[in-house]
Amino acid sequence: MKNVKVKTPKLSVLKKQCWILFSRYIRLRDCLKTTGTTTHGKCYTCANIVELRHGQAGHFVAGRHNANLFSERGCHLQDAQCNIYLHGNTLEYRRQIVLEYGEGADLELEKEAAVTKKFTIQELEDLIEHYKAEIKRLEES
Numbered sequence: 731m732k733n734v735k736v737k738t739p740k741l742s743v744l745k746k747q748c749w750i751l752f753s754r755y756i757r758l759r760d761c762l763k764t765t766g767t768t769t770h771g772k773c774y775t776c777a778n779i780v781e782l783r784h785g786q787a788g789h790f791v792a793g794r795h796n797a798n799l800f801s802e803r804g805c806h807l808q809d810a811q812c813n814i815y816l817h818g819n820t821l822e823y824r825r826q827i828v829l830e831y832g833e834g835a836d837l838e839l840e841k842e843a844a845v846t847k848k849f850t851i852q853e854l855e856d857l858i859e860h861y862k863a864e865i866k867r868l869e870e871s
Contacts, residue, residue, distance in 0.1 A: 755865050
C-alpha cells in the first residue's frame with residue numbers, strides 16, 4: 731500500500747482566499763449598514779454611493795503583512811477614488827474611526843498595524859470558514 735500524501739494548501743493561497751472573503755464581508759456589512767441593501771453602500775470616507783462590486787475594502791492603516799489585514803474595525807467600504815487615488819483618504823478615515831469607535835480607536839488601530847503577523851494554515855482556514863458563514867448570514871438578512 732502506497733503512502734498517500736495529503737497536499738497542504740500554501741499559506742499564500744489561503745491568505746488570498748481569505749482576503750477575497752474578508753473583502754466581500756466588509757463590503758456587504760457596510761452596504762447593509764449604510765443603505766440597507768446588499769447591492770450599494772456609502773464610501774466610509776466620502777459618503778459617495780458605490781456598487782458592491784465596484785467598492786473596495788479599504789484599510790485605515792495600509793499594510794498587507796501586518797496584524798490589521800483582517801481587522802474588521804480597521805477596514806471599511808471605500809470607493810476607488812478614496813482608497814486608491816487619495817491613498818485611503820486617511821484624514822477623513824481617522825475622523826470616521828473616532829466618530830464610530832471612540833477617542834483613541836485610531837491610535838489602537840495604528841498600534842495593531844505595527845505588529846507583523848505570521849498567519850498559520852489553521853488560522854487562515856478558520857478565518858475562511860468564519861467569513862463564509864458571515865457572508866451567508868448577511869446575504870440572507
